[in-house]
Amino acid sequence: MFGWWGKLLRIDLSSGRHIVNNIDEDVLLKFLGGRGLAAYILWSELQPGVDPLSPLNKLVIAGGPLTGLLLPSSGKLVVAAKSPLTNGYGDGSIGTKAAVNLRKAGYDAIVIEGKARKPSVIFIDNDKIDILPADDLWGLTTVDTELKLIKTFGEDVGVLTIGPAGENLVRFASVISEFGRSGGRPGIGAVMGSKNLKAVVIRGSKDVPLHDLTSLLSISREAYEAIKKSDNYSFWLRQGTMSTIEWANSNSCLPTYNFREGVFDDANKIGGNAMELIKVRQKGCPYCEIPCGNVVKYVINGYENEAELDYENVAMLGSNIGLGDLNKVSDLNYMADAYGMDSISLGNVLAYAVELSEKGLIKERMTWGDYRTFKELIKDITYRRGLGNELANGVRYLSIKLGGDAVKYAMHVKGLEISAYDCHAAPGMALAYGTSPIGAHHKDAWFIATEIKMNRFQYSKEKVERLIWMQNVRGGLFESLTVCRFPWLETSLDLNYYLRFLEIATGVRYVWDDIYLIANRIYTLIRAFWIREYAADGVQWGMQFDTPPARWFEEPLSRGILAGSRLDIDGYRSMLKYYYDLRGWDNNGVPRKSTLKALGLNDVADILSTYVELSD
Ligand code: PTT
Numbered sequence: 001m002f003g004w005w006g007k008l009l010r011i012d013l014s015s016g017r018h019i020v021n022n023i024d025e026d027v028l029l030k031f032l033g034g035r036g037l038a039a040y041i042l043w044s045e046l047q048p049g050v051d052p053l054s055p056l057n058k059l060v061i062a063g064g065p066l067t068g069l070l071l072p073s074s075g076k077l078v079v080a081a082k083s084p085l086t087n088g089y090g091d092g093s094i095g096t097k098a099a100v101n102l103r104k105a106g107y108d109a110i111v112i113e114g115k116a117r118k119p120s121v122i123f124i125d126n127d128k129i130d131i132l133p134a135d136d137l138w139g140l141t142t143v144d145t146e147l148k149l150i151k152t153f154g155e156d157v158g159v160l161t162i163g164p165a166g167e168n169l170v171r172f173a174s175v176i177s178e179f180g181r182s183g184g185r186p187g188i189g190a191v192m193g194s195k196n197l198k199a200v201v202i203r204g205s206k207d208v209p210l211h212d213l214t215s216l217l218s219i220s221r222e223a224y225e226a227i228k229k230s231d232n233y234s235f236w237l238r239q240g241t242m243s244t245i246e247w248a249n250s251n252s253c254l255p256t257y258n259f260r261e262g263v264f265d266d267a268n269k270i271g272g273n274a275m276e277l278i279k280v281r282q283k284g285c286p287y288c289e290i291p292c293g294n295v296v297k298y299v300i301n302g303y304e305n306e307a308e309l310d311y312e313n314v315a316m317l318g319s320n321i322g323l324g325d326l327n328k329v330s331d332l333n334y335m336a337d338a339y340g341m342d343s344i345s346l347g348n349v350l351a352y353a354v355e356l357s358e359k360g361l362i363k364e365r366m367t368w369g370d371y372r373t374f375k376e377l378i379k380d381i382t383y384r385r386g387l388g389n390e391l392a393n394g395v396r397y398l399s400i401k402l403g404g405d406a407v408k409y410a411m412h413v414k415g416l417e418i419s420a421y422d423c424h425a426a427p428g429m430a431l432a433y434g435t436s437p438i439g440a441h442h443k444d445a446w447f448i449a450t451e452i453k454m455n456r457f458q459y460s461k462e463k464v465e466r467l468i469w470m471q472n473v474r475g476g477l478f479e480s481l482t483v484c485r486f487p488w489l490e491t492s493l494d495l496n497y498y499l500r501f502l503e504i505a506t507g508v509r510y511v512w513d514d515i516y517l518i519a520n521r522i523y524t525l526i527r528a529f530w531i532r533e534y535a536a537d538g539v540q541w542g543m544q545f546d547t548p549p550a551r552w553f554e555e556p557l558s559r560g561i562l563a564g565s566r567l568d569i570d571g572y573r574s575m576l577k578y579y580y581d582l583r584g585w586d587n588n589g590v591p592r593k594s595t596l597k598a599l600g601l602n603d604v605a606d607i608l609s610t611y612v613e614l615s616d
């Protein structure tokens with residue numbers, strides 16, 4: 001086999017033992033790697049209905065057939081587990097040296113199971129695996145932890161770590177690497193914490209077996225050159241994702257005041273141009289020629305520090321909480337990275353707290369843009385104190401606990417807080433959130449930009465068809481290859497390059513129909529996972545889980561060029577039904593027996609039919 005090792009490292013933290021398993025070639029051909037492989041492992045190995053924070057949950061760290069090769073932006077890996085935030089499938093992508101080292105150590109994936117008796121670090125040095133005590137690291141921020149680990153193990157290792165938020169089982173704790181790369185929005189950091197696992201440190205020095213090294217080197221040169229010729233190249237290097245702030249504001253989709261509005265008066269103060277004024281350097285993932293990490297130096301009352309800014313975290317910890325000062329937004333971002341939690345969910349829970357306070361649904365008093373209170377609240381979330389302890393469970397848990405009107409203002413889909421695009425006037429983007437396989441995240445389909453070029457207010461079949469294509473490419477292909485999608489999206493690298501990379505690496509010729517089939521298989525398997533897990537908890541699957549919050553349907557925008565806009569529930573449902581048809585799922589969003597069979601998921605059909613009646 002070329003391109004893949006066909007090896008999975010399995011580590012049991014309860015017994016301290018590890019083993020290297022072979023991965024069937026058929027599984028790799030059918031699921032590629034990364035997300036596809038993680039979904040396959042979690043479906044096949046997890047006991048249905050398992051508590052995500054119990055030792056029985058498994059943490060998967062997976063690369064794909066292109067990860068770590070000398071190809072554009074190939075240093076990404078997927079972290080996945082059953083999510084403690086959503087109770088469904090959860091994953092995230094991180095750009096890190098750990099991705100390259102994972103593959104160079106001789107593995108396509110690692111599965112971590114059980115629970116260590118004491119805080120631990122896993123150190124993987126090629127074939128040598130050690131589980132080491134981490135009492136001296138427990139309680140440290142992700143920054144201090146990584147600095148210490150690098151000091152101990154050397155500059156060449158890759159580190160995945162959690163902060164105090166993961167240790168304290170904050171349900172949206174993420175996994176952090178390289179002081180500001182964050183992955184695993186749906187609480188994958190809390191899964192690590194529940195296993196007493198502070199960090200995974202990886203060193204690898206082997207060469208991944210390749211089908212055609214000479215062609216790989218020459219196509220790689222060609223692709224890097226194509227990227228540099230892109231019209232957007234130099235602007236992207238200046239601002240990365242940050243220019244999206246101004247763009248979203250001018251298109252009335254910048255989340256503002258807990259997704260009540262799509263425009264923010266102070267957008268320019270927190271946008272890409274403002275960011276450039278305090279930017280001190282750029283940071284990138286391995287093998288990336290278009291580094292998009294904006295490192296800024298911020299100053300608050302004479303206190304100076306650095307933070308890494310992207311669109312999503314600035315929108316969510318800026319406009320969505322009514323904060324229009326980039327220094328303060330940067331500070332909250334720094335806290336999210338250092339404590340190790342997802343900035344998108346954090347921006348949601350803070351905004352939710354303000355709205356609950358405004359409406360008198362909680363006793364605490366706070367207002368929009370209240371930086372000092374937010375700072376304290378972030379500490380309280382991390383250490384699970386008072387209101388922070390409730391917010392640490394995410395907006396869905398708290399809304400269910402409070403009941404009544406509180407449910408209306410909880411902005412999530414399937415329990416995952418919504419990422420940074422307001423959808424009052426974007427039914428296609430709303431559908432992207434509704435059908436994303438991990439809950440409301442934009443990674444599978446950043447449909448908003450496409451939609452703005454179409455008729456924004458239309459509920460059309462064409463939008464659904466384009467959305468599915470986008471999901472299949474972004475969430476199916478890129479998440480499973482596993483490489484960064486930005487060279488394609490932001491510097492127009494021709495998509496066909498990726499099929500050529502795949503063939504040169506593996507020797508297997510995939511055409512687009514093969515890729516769409518694989519993507520459909522992955523989406524349908526992940527859907528089966530959700531249905532099985534919910535059914536095991538006695539919850540019947542239905543359209544409501546694929547529908548965004550009532551706010552976007554019921555409360556129109558009151559400001560900006562699109563004032564008065566809101567979504568139409570019938571229009572949304574008609575698009576959702578068509579989406580189900582195209583995926584081969586029934587009217588409740590449950591995969592049909594015939595679909596599962598056509599995708600080669602016969603055993604999944606057999607198991608799923610014991611939980612829910614499958615249509616033909
Ligand atoms: C991703 C999500 C995003 S998506 C952002 S900004 W974005 C937020 N970043 C956070 C952060 O930073 N700190 C923090 N504590 N929490 C954060 N939460 C948010 O996490 C990221 C880039 C970006 S920047 C994007 S879009 C692209 N995402 C990719 C993806 O998902 N897959 C892929 N194959 N390529 C991608 N390329 C781009 O990577 P999650 P990263 Mg992250 C400070 O993973 O869980 O999906 O959440 O990956 O290495 O940080 O790179 O405007």
Ligand code: SF4
Nearest residue numbers: 073284285288292484
């Ligand atoms: Fe990492 Fe950005 Fe480069 Fe993608 S474009 S690999 S996220 S630095």
